[in-house]
Amino acid sequence: MAYEDMPKPEPKEVDEKNWMVLQQMMERAVLKGEPYQDERCDNCLYYLDTTSSISYCWHQQIRILVGGAWWCQWWEPIED
Ligand code: SF4
Incomplete structure:
Protein backbone atom coordinates (compact mmCIF):
# COMPACT_ATOMS: atom_id res chain seq x y z
CA MET A 1 0.00 0.00 0.00
CA ALA A 2 1.38 3.38 -0.96
CA TYR A 3 1.93 5.92 1.80
CA GLU A 4 -0.67 8.27 0.26
CA CYS A 41 9.50 22.25 37.52
CA ASP A 42 13.24 21.76 37.11
CA ASN A 43 13.92 23.61 40.37
CA CYS A 44 11.08 21.91 42.24
CA LEU A 45 11.49 19.25 44.91
CA TYR A 46 9.25 16.81 43.02
CA TYR A 47 11.13 16.93 39.68
CA LEU A 48 13.02 13.65 39.58
CA ASP A 49 15.96 14.45 37.26
CA THR A 50 16.95 18.11 37.39
CA THR A 51 19.58 17.56 34.65
CA SER A 52 16.89 16.69 32.08
CA SER A 53 14.59 19.08 30.19
CA ILE A 54 11.72 16.59 30.65
CA SER A 55 11.37 14.47 33.76
CA TYR A 56 8.96 12.67 36.03
CA CYS A 57 7.08 14.61 38.67
CA TRP A 58 6.60 12.43 41.74
CA HIS A 59 4.12 14.69 43.54
CA GLN A 60 1.24 12.41 44.55
CA GLN A 61 -1.27 14.56 42.64
CA ILE A 62 0.76 14.66 39.40
CA ARG A 63 2.85 11.55 38.60
CA ILE A 64 3.38 12.25 34.91
CA LEU A 65 6.19 13.52 32.70
CA VAL A 66 6.53 17.30 32.89
CA GLY A 67 8.74 19.83 31.14
CA GLY A 68 11.50 21.59 33.04
CA ALA A 69 9.99 25.01 32.31
CA TRP A 70 6.48 24.05 33.48
CA TRP A 71 4.96 24.96 36.84
CA CYS A 72 2.08 24.02 39.12
CA GLN A 73 0.61 25.26 42.39
CA TRP A 74 2.33 22.48 44.38
CA TRP A 75 5.83 23.75 43.56
CA GLU A 76 8.25 23.40 46.48
CA PRO A 77 11.90 24.42 46.65
CA ILE A 78 14.61 21.78 46.58
CA GLU A 79 15.96 21.40 50.11
CA ASP A 80 19.74 21.52 50.72
S1 SF4 B 1 4.33 19.71 38.28
FE1 SF4 B 1 4.31 20.91 40.16
S2 SF4 B 1 4.99 19.54 41.78
FE2 SF4 B 1 5.55 18.62 39.82
S3 SF4 B 1 7.66 19.26 39.43
FE3 SF4 B 1 6.31 20.73 38.43
S4 SF4 B 1 6.01 22.37 39.94
FE4 SF4 B 1 6.81 20.57 41.02
Whole structure:
Protein backbone atom coordinates (compact mmCIF):
# COMPACT_ATOMS: atom_id res chain seq x y z
CA MET A 1 0.00 0.00 0.00
CA ALA A 2 1.38 3.38 -0.96
CA TYR A 3 1.93 5.92 1.80
CA GLU A 4 -0.67 8.27 0.26
CA ASP A 5 -3.29 5.49 0.41
CA MET A 6 -2.82 4.78 4.08
CA PRO A 7 -5.54 6.09 6.41
CA LYS A 8 -4.65 9.24 8.31
CA PRO A 9 -3.83 8.54 11.95
CA GLU A 10 -6.54 9.66 14.32
CA PRO A 11 -6.84 9.68 18.12
CA LYS A 12 -8.57 6.61 19.50
CA GLU A 13 -11.11 6.39 22.31
CA VAL A 14 -8.35 5.62 24.80
CA ASP A 15 -6.56 8.83 23.78
CA GLU A 16 -9.67 10.90 24.40
CA LYS A 17 -10.15 9.23 27.81
CA ASN A 18 -6.50 9.88 28.71
CA TRP A 19 -6.84 13.50 27.62
CA MET A 20 -9.93 13.98 29.81
CA VAL A 21 -8.16 12.51 32.85
CA LEU A 22 -5.08 14.65 32.24
CA GLN A 23 -7.14 17.80 31.69
CA GLN A 24 -8.84 17.28 35.07
CA MET A 25 -5.46 16.78 36.72
CA MET A 26 -4.07 19.90 34.99
CA GLU A 27 -6.98 21.95 36.29
CA ARG A 28 -6.60 20.62 39.86
CA ALA A 29 -2.87 21.34 39.82
CA VAL A 30 -3.17 24.64 37.93
CA LEU A 31 -0.44 23.05 35.80
CA LYS A 32 1.01 25.47 33.25
CA GLY A 33 3.48 24.97 30.42
CA GLU A 34 5.50 27.97 31.58
CA PRO A 35 7.28 29.06 34.76
CA TYR A 36 5.77 31.22 37.49
CA GLN A 37 8.39 33.88 38.19
CA ASP A 38 11.47 31.88 39.33
CA GLU A 39 9.46 28.76 40.14
CA ARG A 40 9.66 26.02 37.53
CA CYS A 41 9.50 22.25 37.52
CA ASP A 42 13.24 21.76 37.11
CA ASN A 43 13.92 23.61 40.37
CA CYS A 44 11.08 21.91 42.24
CA LEU A 45 11.49 19.25 44.91
CA TYR A 46 9.25 16.81 43.02
CA TYR A 47 11.13 16.93 39.68
CA LEU A 48 13.02 13.65 39.58
CA ASP A 49 15.96 14.45 37.26
CA THR A 50 16.95 18.11 37.39
CA THR A 51 19.58 17.56 34.65
CA SER A 52 16.89 16.69 32.08
CA SER A 53 14.59 19.08 30.19
CA ILE A 54 11.72 16.59 30.65
CA SER A 55 11.37 14.47 33.76
CA TYR A 56 8.96 12.67 36.03
CA CYS A 57 7.08 14.61 38.67
CA TRP A 58 6.60 12.43 41.74
CA HIS A 59 4.12 14.69 43.54
CA GLN A 60 1.24 12.41 44.55
CA GLN A 61 -1.27 14.56 42.64
CA ILE A 62 0.76 14.66 39.40
CA ARG A 63 2.85 11.55 38.60
CA ILE A 64 3.38 12.25 34.91
CA LEU A 65 6.19 13.52 32.70
CA VAL A 66 6.53 17.30 32.89
CA GLY A 67 8.74 19.83 31.14
CA GLY A 68 11.50 21.59 33.04
CA ALA A 69 9.99 25.01 32.31
CA TRP A 70 6.48 24.05 33.48
CA TRP A 71 4.96 24.96 36.84
CA CYS A 72 2.08 24.02 39.12
CA GLN A 73 0.61 25.26 42.39
CA TRP A 74 2.33 22.48 44.38
CA TRP A 75 5.83 23.75 43.56
CA GLU A 76 8.25 23.40 46.48
CA PRO A 77 11.90 24.42 46.65
CA ILE A 78 14.61 21.78 46.58
CA GLU A 79 15.96 21.40 50.11
CA ASP A 80 19.74 21.52 50.72
S1 SF4 B 1 4.99 19.54 41.78
FE1 SF4 B 1 4.31 20.91 40.16
S2 SF4 B 1 6.01 22.37 39.94
FE2 SF4 B 1 6.81 20.57 41.02
S3 SF4 B 1 7.66 19.26 39.43
FE3 SF4 B 1 5.55 18.62 39.82
S4 SF4 B 1 4.33 19.71 38.28
FE4 SF4 B 1 6.31 20.73 38.43
